[in-house]
Amino acid sequence: MTCSEAEVLLHALLDGELDAGNARDVEAHVELCPQCGPQLAGYRELQRAMQVAQLRFTAPTRLRRRIDEAIPARPAARTSSRRSVLKGFVMGTALSTAMAATVLVAVVRPDQDQRLLGDIVSAHVRSLQADHLTDVRTSDQHTVKPWFNGKVDIAPPVVDLTAKGFLLLGGRLDYIDGQPVASIVYRRRQHVINLFVADGAPSETREPRFQSLQGFNIQRWTARGLEFFAVSDLNAEELREFADKFEGELHPAGRT
């Protein structure tokens, strides 16, 4: 295990999200590594401090008024789109909250967004490393779709794109920031694509966006009140192609 592999898993280890085998691997690395050892110790320290600390305080009226004046009034649409940043994703574990609190002053939408993407990339990496890519392993879309019933609040659309060059491997229930999220798993050549599907704002339409983080590509879009995040080490062009074909399959007449 390399340092960068270990680093991705440190938070999961602290949050008790790793299975026994992976937890052992990370702990073995951390024990001997001069970099990761102190890092994990630091996180643990922070976590302990969080548990005993009084984390809320009420701002004095004068300060609150000054903050209100400094921040322009937020349009209603903004509020709902903020909520739609995958609801629970934003809530976070205690540790993540602690890390966020240290940069509280700078926390605005782009940072939340960055953190969300970071969580998505981590979930993608975990799915590859933990030998737990699929909970339901089948290329039959009619098996994958109902499998999510009752496991997540949404009904993620599942399409078979094998004929279009993207093999459907199956589905998985994943957790991002402690919230259950549907992942539909595809493969192109040796590249795995995790398509995370989460609840979004029905009124909101956002242009498809392409982003890169930690060496992974993310194509994201919203449709039918759902938010889609396709993450992979597949190149940008083919990942866009994947998104187009996925939507194209759902709406053969063309995208709106």
Ligand SMILES: [Zn+2]
């Ligand atoms: Zn290390």
